[in-house]
Amino acid sequence: MPQFTRRSLLAAAAASTATRALRAEAAGLRVATLDWALLETLVAIGANVVAGAELRQFRQVAVKPEVPQDVADLGLRGTPNFEALRFARPDLILNTNFYAWADPLMGRIAPVESHPIYKPGESPYILAEQATLAIGERLRRPAARRMVEALADRLDRYKDLFTKGDGRPVLPINLGGARHYRVFGSDSMFGEVLTRLGLTNAWTGATSYSAMAPMGIETMASMPEAWIVLIPPHPGDALARLTESAFWKALPAVRESRVLTIGSINPYGALPAASRFAEFLVEGFPHVRNR
Template sequence: MPTVQQFTRRTMLSATAALAATRVLRAQDVGPRVATLDWALLETLLAIGANVVAATELRQFRQVAIRPDVPEGVADLGLRGTPNFEVLRFARPDLILNSNFYAWADPLMSRIAPVETHSIYKPGESPYILAEQATRAIGARLQLPAAHRLVEELSTRLDHYKDLFARGDRRPVLPINLGDARHYRVFGSDSMFGEVLKRLGLANAWTGATSYSAMAPMGIETLASMPDAWIVLIPPHPEDAFATLTESAFWRALPAVLENRVLTVGSINPYGALPAACRFADFLAEGFSHVRNG
């Protein structure tokens, strides 16, 4: 029985690791002390070398987003929905960056430091374009030239990958995340992953409704309705879901499985910004390269 092609960050191309768009910059010892509740803004701040002093759910962020690295000195504010404002106060931020997801906290946080909003996920708008705008605006606000480089180098990188994928089989791609062995979340054209597929010249196999990121859990049986697609599994998955699913008769009978058209990539923040977009593109490029050359 064909096996699932599995790739981790350790298998990434050396050229990919060297490109500046995924380079992890150490937080500066100077410059404004910045805090945020939003993970997309957090990964953006870390990627451009901002002096981040406080953020939310850092343990989970490290497990889900993986990169950029979070310096040990960053204070953990607890849950995104119920952040610890006393810890935020003790972190002494000069500036707090927030998004529309946590706008309810603005009045409370504004008592601690000025609050600026940069939203990346809005219904009907491109998260990739909003991420570019936010990255440039934050870079200008914090006087960090790395923000401009991140935007430009990722754009160049996606153009390069697009040329590579143009020589592929042109099959549609279905990016999903397992909820359990019987359900999955699918990422449509209006998600960050969907936006990356579009910029790579790849069709998204999912043409149904979404909610500007991911569709509510779908029954695993719906995978059979997209027999021509590449299936891209994006962790994190529940601990036993992947094993249970891949051992099932239904899974083994799927055309994508029979024809080795399944990729399991590394964990990515599904509500991420440009660093998440870059990570997804890198994994696709490396995964498909292994399939072609394997």
């Protein structure tokens, strides 16, 4: 039978107290980021976010998850306000390879950790999963693992729904104007969601960091069998001008009502963006097919 001395009991109590303190500290860490993919991930897992960049535009483009109003806005992602970042008093700054140039400057304010989501030749979905789990562990947020597992399960369920579809490929695009668009390839987050849902991306050409732009509207004619999925935001009256054009009305997808316009999504998002895209597809495709 083990013998417990007063010293061993005190040591065990001290270790337990220290562990609880570290967990509490991690859970309450004040975090900041320049990257929208990390921002939506942090908000989704309930992290204590104190600063992010271009928040007004983020709220319009990403829409969800909703960023709390008390989060400090650091201005443009490419030229952030480091003084505002300092005033936000972050304990930890999370960054990606997109904004690695800012690491030395931000490192003067708080420790910086990098979690890339988009890297050439690598799966953004897998990188997003890895980043979510790593951040969740770092911040002691169990919601991170739950989000990863719940989304994987949901995509599997949705895949069963799409097996009853028409089997046509899907062209996910974002308008740059009435005459050109950006198309998302198989290595984009949207493309990965299509694959996980058992759908085929109609775009098989080259991409640059997951998308290719600008593409002339006339190139849509080379993919007559595809569903066209329009992903906002679109600039100004681009959509209205496009849909009024004779070329647009002549496209097979338009004539056969194979066009789906969904809600706005962060085009270079993480798992929250993937989840939002999947939800829109599930909600939109049955509606379009049955009208």
